[in-house]
Amino acid sequence: EVGTRVVNLRIGMILSPEGGALKKMLPIFKLGLGGNIGSGRQAMSWIALEEFAPLAAFLINRESIQGPVNCVAPGIVTNQEFTKILGKVLKRPVVFPLPEFAVKLMFGEMGESLLLGGVRALPNKLLDAGYQFCCPDLETTLESMFRGQR
Secondary structure, eight states, rough: OOOOOOEEEEEEEBBBBBHHHHHHHHHHHHHOOOOOOSSSSEEEEEEHHHHHHHHHHHHHOOOOEEEEESSOOOOOHHHHHHHHHHHHTTTTOOOOBBBBHHHHHHHHHHHIIIIISOOOOHHHHHHHHHHHHHSHHHHHHHHHHHHTTO
């Protein structure tokens, strides 16, 4: 109403081995005990931590973008796909599912909303405005995160 542009960032699960849900999953997966979370059918909209700063700069410099913006990579995956890719990148099996009660215990509210509930968001405003993702593909993104760390 006062002429100020407002952009509401709707951020998916931020992936980084340094924090958040991925950091909590890593010990389990590195031991070869990883598996689907809950049913595995829930959608996972994600974004790499390293993508966030360039994306925010893009939004700041695009006066035409306003309102809600889905800050997620274009490649939505199911939890089953995410699990399979993470296991592949870490070169570990993914055979032990993580039941819902364990997710709630380990991750609390974040686990319920992001890991069990699922989020199917697409970055349409960003793509329509010409944003070029540096981390659009989950497997490539995880490979670069864990290069030399396995």
